[in-house]
Amino acid sequence: xxxxxxxxxxxxxxxxxxxxxxxxxxxxxxxxxxxxxxxxxxxxxxxxxxxxxxxxxxxxxxxxxxxxxxxxxxxxxxxxxxxxxxxxxxxxxxxxxxxxxxxxxxxxxxxxxxxxxxxxxxxxxxxxxxxxxxxxxxxxxxxxxxxxxxxxxxxxxxxxxxxxxxxxxxxxxxxxxxxxxxxxxxxxxxxxxxxxxxxxxxxxxxxxxxx
Numbered sequence: 266x267x268x269x270x271x272x273x274x275x276x277x278x279x280x281x282x283x284x285x286x287x288x289x290x291x292x293x294x295x296x297x298x299x300x301x302x303x304x305x306x307x308x309x310x311x312x313x314x315x316x317x318x319x320x321x322x323x324x325x326x327x328x329x330x331x332x333x334x335x336x337x338x339x340x341x342x343x344x345x346x347x348x349x350x351x352x353x354x355x356x357x358x359x360x361x362x363x364x365x366x367x368x369x370x371x372x373x374x375x376x377x378x379x380x381x382x383x384x385x386x387x388x389x390x391x392x393x394x395x396x397x398x399x400x401x402x403x404x405x406x407x408x409x410x411x412x413x414x415x416x417x418x419x420x421x422x423x424x425x426x427x428x429x430x431x432x433x434x435x436x437x438x439x440x441x442x443x444x445x446x447x448x449x450x451x452x453x454x455x456x457x458x459x460x461x462x463x464x465x466x467x468x469x470x471x472x473x474x475x476x
């Protein structure tokens with residue numbers, strides 16, 4: 266919509282501040298202001314040379330509103346040209362949904378711009394109830410209680426934890442200074458073992474049936 270008077274030789278053909286006006290035989294370009302609010306439906310920009318104007322409808326889009334600390338406090342419709350604002354309000358949140366590894370998210374169902382994220386709340390358990398053993402790996406399962414997101418972690422086999430245990434010793438006779446020992450090398454986790462027969466002597470000059 267144009268409000269250019271008859272003295273304008275050629276009216277603007279778009280809102281790009283173009284146009285030519287004839288005053289006392291001279292051609293002069295329009296010098297338009299920025300867009301300003303006019304009414305609830307339109308905004309205008311005026312020419313400082315001829316006092317004409319160009320008018321168009323508002324073009325609103327949603328933007329997020331922040332407080333002085335930078336916190337998201339809601340949304341509002343903002344005209345991209347004159348920045349008139351309307352329909353401000355708080356976000357209307359969707360249900361929480363699975364957003365993959367980053368956690369759970371929800372979004373504003375009105376402006377579709379703002380989102381909130383929270384970590385998954387996992388139940389953790391061993392697949393088939395079997396933690397890792399000395400010889401076999403275990404698979405730990407993380408299962409979100411809310412959105413059913415799940416992932417698995419392979420925990421390597423632990424390997425044996427060997428410890429020497431002496432469980433028997435005796436002498437060959439009451440006069441023999443030698444002592445015989447049986448020792449187990451046992452795994453403290455799984456209990457597997459093997460034994461070693463050991464002999465200890467206290468004198469190089471001693472002899473008996475063992476030596």
